[in-house]
Ligand code: SF4
């Protein structure tokens with residue numbers, strides 16, 4: 001999910017889970033923090049949950065301060081990237097992550113999925129350990145990164161585990177599925193602005209989505225049992241999963257989401 005203006009430096013080496021590479025990143029290395037500049041990091045829903053909670057911010061405030069909106073290439077779906085800032089006394093063209101400090105990442109334990117994978121990229125949106133035939137990992141081998149000169153040996157599988165991407169990929173899986181599905185839509189099938197707004201709200205602005213569920217006509221329209229209501233009120237991950245299930249029903253007419261029989265039928269909107 002990391003895109004970079006330096007993609008020309010990506011090595012065309014296809015890696016699977018058992019492929020090995022030598023790499024070590026540590027504060028003593030000469031290039032320390034160089035990779036946290038001049039890149040484009042697309043944030044996933046779980047990235048936002050971790051980061052906003054780390055900073056103690058409501059989702060709307062986090063989005064306003066730390067992200068920039070983008071339309072995802074080939075899908076037209078709205079996503080956000082981490083907003084990088086110009087650094088004082090540096091080249092005006094150079095921008096750095098707002099969380100980088102001399103001694104490293106300020107939010108290291110809650111850093112985004114892309115930062116965890118680095119220096120690996122995933123040539124697929126599915127982000128799972130056992131990739132399909134046309135999916136593979138690759139090195140984002142940027143010239144300034146000296147970690148490849150170190151002597152620590154990893155398999156891709158070990159690296160993913162060590163960096164804690166598994167839980168991120170697991171929680172983001174349904175969301176990634178949306179992106180992949182939308183890419184396979186015929187080009188003439190467009191989503192309405194309203195549907196894109198719903199996708200954005202569920203994906204990134206969970207506080208607003210919670211408010212939408214509990215304080216609009218949502219619960220008059222849809223059947224949601226008490227246990228689920230209690231769960232999504234208290235648990236953001238459950239709320240995200242619930243939202244994605246609703247979106248899936250809305251967009252693809254899939255799943256067991258139910259409208260109440262006594263309300264006017266509202267056509268699923270694309
Ligand atoms: S979130 Fe942390 S690891 Fe990721 S780019 Fe920013 S400073 Fe670097």
Ligand code: SF4
Pocket residue numbers: 024025026029031032033034035036118119144145146147148
């Ligand atoms: S450039 Fe590579 S080795 Fe240097 S800090 Fe970043 S990931 Fe670590």
